[in-house]
Amino acid sequence: MITLLQTAERLRQGLTTPDELIESALAAANDSAHVFICVLEERAINDAKASTRRWHQGVQLSPFDGIPYAVKDLLDVAGSRTTAGSISRIDAPVAIEDATVIAALTALGMIPMGKTNLTEFAYSGLGLNPHFGTPTSDVVVDDSRVPGGSSSGSAIAVQRRIVTSAIGTDTAGSIRIPAAFNGLVGYKASTGRYSMEGVHPLAITLDSLGSFAHTVADCVALDAAMRGFKDTPLQVANLSGLRFVVDDGVMSDPAIQPAVRHNLVSMMERLRAAGAQVECWPVVAIARTRELITRSGWLGAIEAWRLLGPVVEGPQGSRMDRRVRARLRSAKEIDPATEARIRHLRAELMSAIEHELDGAILVMPTVKHVAPPMVPLSNDDALFAAVNLETLSLTMIGSLLDMPGVAIPSGKDSIGLATSSLFSTTRGCDDQLLSACLAIETTLRAADLRT
Numbered sequence: 010m011i012t013l014l015q016t017a018e019r020l021r022q023g024l025t026t027p028d029e030l031i032e033s034a035l036a037a038a039n040d041s042a043h044v045f046i047c048v049l050e051e052r053a054i055n056d057a058k059a060s061t062r063r064w065h066q067g068v069q070l071s072p073f074d075g076i077p078y079a080v081k082d083l084l085d086v087a088g089s090r091t092t093a094g095s096i097s098r099i100d101a102p103v104a105i106e107d108a109t110v111i112a113a114l115t116a117l118g119m120i121p122m123g124k125t126n127l128t129e130f131a132y133s134g135l136g137l138n139p140h141f142g143t144p145t146s147d148v149v150v151d152d153s154r155v156p157g158g159s160s161s162g163s164a165i166a167v168q169r170r171i172v173t174s175a176i177g178t179d180t181a182g183s184i185r186i187p188a189a190f191n192g193l194v195g196y197k198a199s200t201g202r203y204s205m206e207g208v209h210p211l212a213i214t215l216d217s218l219g220s221f222a223h224t225v226a227d228c229v230a231l232d233a234a235m236r237g238f239k240d241t242p243l244q245v246a247n248l249s250g251l252r253f254v255v256d257d258g259v260m261s262d263p264a265i266q267p268a269v270r271h272n273l274v275s276m277m278e279r280l281r282a283a284g285a286q287v288e289c290w291p292v293v294a295i296a297r298t299r300e301l302i303t304r305s306g307w308l309g310a311i312e313a314w315r316l317l318g319p320v321v322e323g324p325q326g327s328r329m330d331r332r333v334r335a336r337l338r339s340a341k342e343i344d345p346a347t348e349a350r351i352r353h354l355r356a357e358l359m360s361a362i363e364h365e366l367d368g369a370i371l372v373m374p375t376v377k378h379v380a381p382p383m384v385p386l387s388n389d390d391a392l393f394a395a396v397n398l399e400t401l402s403l404t405m406i407g408s409l410l411d412m413p414g415v416a417i418p419s420g421k422d423s424i425g426l427a428t429s430s431l432f433s434t435t436r437g438c439d440d441q442l443l444s445a446c447l448a449i450e451t452t453l454r455a456a457d458l459r460t
Contacts, residue, residue, distance in 0.1 A: 010170065010223055011170070011173060012173055012222065012223050012224050012226070012227050013073070013076065013173040013174045013222060013224075013227040013230055013231065014224075014226055014227055014230060015173075016030070016076050016173055017072040017073055017076065017230075020064065020069075020072070020074070020075060020076070021072065023064075026057075026061045026064065026075070027056075027057040027058075027060035027061045027064065027074070027075025027076070027120070028057050028058060028061045030057065030075060030076060030077055031053050031054060031056075031057035031075075031077055031120065031122065032057075034053070034077040034122050034171055034172055035048065035050055035053065035054075035122065037169065037170070037171040038122065038123055038166075038171050041144070041165070041166075041169050041171060042142060042144070043126055043138075043141060043142030043143055043144040043145075043162070044079075044123075044125060044126060044144040044162045044165050044166050044169065044171065045079070045123040045124060045125055045126065045162060045166070046082045046092055046094070046124050046125065046126050046141050046162070047082065047089050047090070047092075047123060047124040048122065048123040049086065049088070049089060049121060049122055049123055049124070050122075052086075052088060052120075052121070053077060053120050053121075053122040053123075056075075056118075056120045057075060057077075057120060060074050060075030060118050060120070061075065063075075063118070069118060070116065070117050070118035071117035071118055071119075071234070071239045072239070072240075073117055073118060073119050073230075073234060074117065074118025074119070075118055075119075075120065076118075076119050076120065076173065077119075077120045077121075077122040077172050078114070078119055078120070078121060078122070078172050078173070078174045078175055078176065078231075079121070079122065079123055079124075079125045079162070079163055079166040079167070079171065079172045079174075079175035079176070080111065080121045080123070080124055080125065080163075080175070080176050081124070081125050081127055081160050081162065081163045081175070081176055081177045081178055082094060082124035082125055082126065082127060082162070083127060083131055083178050083208060083209045084108040084110070084111060084124075084176060084178075084207060084208050084209075085104035085106065085107060085108045085111070085207035085208075085209075086104060086107055086108070086111055086121050086124060087104050087105060087106055087107050088103060088104070089103065089104060089124055090102070090103055090104070091104060091124075091209055092124075092141075093127070093129070093130050093131065093209045094126060094127040094128055094129045094130065094131065094138055094140070094141065094159070095129045095130055095140065095320075095329065096129075096140040096325075096328050096329075097320055097325035097328060097329065104207070106207065107121075107207065108204075108206060108207025108208055109203070109204035109205075109206040109207055110176065110203050110204065110207075110218060110235045111176075111207070113234065113235055113236065113237045114234055114235060116237065117234050117237075117239060119234065122172065123166070125144075125160070125161075125162025125163045125165075125166055125175065126138055126141050126142070126143075126144050126161055126162030127158065127159045127160055127161055127162060127163075127183075128158040128159035128161065128183075128330075128333065129329060129330045129333045130211065130313075130317055130333060130337075131158075131159035131160075131178060131180065131183055131209075131211050132159065132211065132313060132317075132333045132336060132337065133158045133159055133330075133332065133333060133336070133397055134157065134158050134159070134181065134182050134183070134186050134397050134400040134401040134404075135155045135157065135158050135381075135386060135393070135396065135397050135400060136155050136156040136157050136158030136159065136161030136187060137155065137158070137330075137332075137383070137386065137387060137393075138161070138330070139330050140330070143155070143156065143161065143383065144156050144161050144162050144165040145165065145383070146165060146168045146169065146190075146191050146380075147168070147169055148168075148191075148192075148425065148426070148427075149425075150424055150425065150426065151424075152382045152383070152384065153382070153383045153384065154190070154379075154380035154381065154382060154383060154426065155190065155380055155381055155382075155383045155386060156187055156190060156191065156380070157186040157187030157188075157189065157190035157191065157376075157380065157400075158183060158186065158187060159178075159180075159183040160175075160177030160178060160179070160183045160184050160187050160221070161187055163175035163176065163177040163184075163187070163221050164177070164187035164188060164190070164191045164193060164195070164221050165187075165191065166221075167191075167193055167221045167222060167223065168191040168192065168193060173222065173223070173227065174220055174221060174222045174227055174228075174231050175220065175221045175222075176218065176219075176220055176221075176231075176235075177195070177218070177219055177220065177221060178208065178211075178216060178217065178218055178219075179197040179217050179218070179219055179404075179408070180211050180212050180215045180216050180217070180309050180408060181215065181307070181309050181401050181404060181405045181408045182376075182400070182401050182403075182404025182405060182408065184196065184197045184219045184220070184221065184416075185197055185375050185376075185404045185407075185414055185416040185429075185431060186375065186376055186400060186401070186404055186416075187221070188221055188375070188416040188429065189375035189376045189416050189418075189427065189428070189429030189431075190376070190379070190380035190426075190427060190429075191380075191427060192418045192421075192427035192429075193221050193222065193223065193416075193418070194221070194222050194223065194224055194225050194227070194228050194415065194416065194417055194418070195219065195220070195221050195228075195375075195415070195416040196219045196220050196225075196228040196232065196413075196414075196415050196416075196443070197217055197219040197407070197408075197413060197414045197415075198217050198218055198219050198232070198413050198439055199217065199411055199412075199413045199436050199437050199438075199439050200214075200215070200216065200217045200411050200436075201437070202217070202218070202232075202236070202413070202439055203217075203218045203235055203236065205218070210316060211309070211312070211313050211316065212308065212309035212310075212311075212312035212313050212316075213312060214308060214309075214312060215308065215309045215312070215408050215409070215411075217408075217411075218235070220232065220235070224450060225415065225417065225443070225446045225447055225449070225450040226447060226450065228415070228443070229241055229243055229443050229446075229447060232439075232443065243440060243443055243444050243447065244444060244447075245444060245447040245448050245451055246441075246444040246445045246447065246448040247448070248280065248283055248284050248285050248448045248449075248452055249284035249285065249286075251285050251286065251370065251445050251448065252285075252286045252288065252368065252369035252370065253277065253280065253285060253286065253287045253288065253369065253370050253371075253372050253432075254288050254289075254290065254292060254366060254369045254370070254371055254372065255273070255277055255287065255288070255289045255372045255373070256290075256291065256292045256295050256371060256372070256373050257289050257290055257291045258291035258292060258295060258296050259292075259295065259373045259374070259403065260273075260289075260373070260374075262377065264377045264378075264399060265374055265377045265378075266377060266378045266379065266422070266428075268379065268420070268421070268422035268423065268428055269374045269376070269377060269378065269379070269419075269422075269428045269429075270374070271420075272419040272420035272421075272428045272430070273372070273373075273374055273419050273428075273430045275419075275420065276417075276419045276420075276430055276453070277372065277430075279452070279453060279456055280449065280452060280453075283452045283456070285452075288369070292362070292365060292366070292371065293361070293365060294358050294361040294362035294365050294410075295362070295371070295373075295406055297354075297358060297361070298358050298362075298406050298409055298410060299402075299406060301351065301354050301355075301358070301409075302402075302405055302406075302409065305347055305350060305351050305354075306340065306343050306347065306351070307340070307405065308348070308351050308352070308355065308409060309405075309408070310336070310337070310339065310340035310343070311340050311343050311348050311351075313337060313340065314337055314338075314340040314341055314343075317337055318337070318341065321334055321337050321338060331390065332390055332393050332394070332397075335390070335394070336394070336397075355409055355410070358409075358410060359410050359411065359435070359436060362410055362412070362435055363435040363436075366434075366435060370432050370433070370434055370441075370442065370445055371412070371432070371433045371434070372430060372431070372432055372433075373403055373430075373431055373433075374403060374428075374429070374430060374431065375403065375404065375416040375429035375430060375431040376400055376403065376404070376429065377399060377400075377402070377403065378399070378400070379422050379426035379427065379428060380426055380427070381396055381400075403431065404431070407431070407433045410435075410436070411436040412433040412434060412435060412436060413433065413434055413436075413437075413438065413439045413442050414431050414432065414433040414442075415431070415432050415433075415442060415443070415446045416429045416430070416431050417429065417430055417431075417432065417446065417449065417450070432445065432446055432449070
């Protein structure tokens with residue numbers, strides 16, 4: 010495994026060139042089915058040639074100049090169509106400008122080498138796509154597993170080592186879930202951290218951006234780059250000064266698979282032994298948020314229907330993924346009074362969670378289960394709907410409360426499938442969260458080296 014930061018160091022030492030990086034990435038992309046909707050070969054090759062010249066001349070734009078990355082096909086990249094994973098947008102106008110975050114990365118010399126696959130309109134947590142195929146990991150198990158969604162291709166591009174990092178979006182779990190299923194680090198930012206200019210919307214109140222990588226340090230570096238910074242301004246937090254709250258209310262859920270629970274508990278025991286303060290108690294605001302979503306419905310579904318209802322009920326509706334279409338239609342009858350109640354309680358709960366955590370970092374499983382088998386979900390719509398909802402159930406909490414979150418691999422189950430723990434802070438506290446997660450990664454890595 011070569012990380013983003015390791016690749017930057019290899020470039021600095023002259024051990025590789027952007028031309029070589031792009032050649033390798035394009036070859037790997039062509040050997041990996043359904044990961045990309047569009048490979049930006051001409052742009053990537055031209056950008057790599059220019060970057061290689063800059064390195065030879067000593068005028069590189071940043072330490073990351075010439076490093077390829079993947080982009081979820083929900084963000085505009087000049088010269089390509091943004092399909093949002095939907096056959097209904099196959100003839101969408103070609104973008105004439107990069108999305109703002111893509112432009113920021115381009116200014117630092119990073120190269121978008123392809124637009125990655127996703128659930129149609131980014132509206133599922135499982136990652137299946139009947140139009141462009143479903144990407145899968147290269148983990149060897151008896152049966153093919155879902156990649157997680159909606160940012161399926163971005164996750165698999167990193168998991169298969171086509172690129173060291175990728176951009177995704179997250180409205181209800183679309184970064185954190187595929188990161189969890191594929192043993193990756195996935196960072197979902199607070200909604201205001203990045204410009205959303207040039208990002209195809211789903212639910213504008215909840216839509217956010219973030220990244221996939223093999224390490225927290227890589228996600229931190231990419232976060233800085235997406236905001237136009239050449240260097241990472243964050244420092245590793247002092248672990249002994251951190252408080253973690255493991256939500257006992259969530260952990261008592263019988264649907265959480267034993268390996269998921271065991272690996273999270275083990276991770277927290279290791280952090281406690283290294284000096285962190287770890288508390289375990291039911292978080293009232295989280296319980297109330299789960300109840301609100303269950304009883305009143307999902308705010309993201311209301312906004313998604315408002316945006317995509319005309320497509321569902323228009324001439325293109327019959328061509329949509331039937332599962333996505335059915336889920337969108339389920340929000341059609343949610344009345345304005347219910348929406349108003351959800352928004353009112355959302356604001357109240359955002360304030361409540363800030364008061365209740367009082368600066369602590371919330372910990373829960375990213376997903377209750379490991380990646381489920383794909384074939385049964387493809388063949389049974391009722392099963393798909395039930396598993397999709399269960400898959401999204403924990404990440405939806407942080408989305409509704411606008412909590413930034415970092416999914417960190419916690420281990421594997423008995424057959425080698427990844428489990429994941431989710432670390433979250435309150436709205437706008439992204440720097441605090443990322444610094445804490447750097448400390449978590451540093452501590453766990455040091456512990457692994459000693460064993």
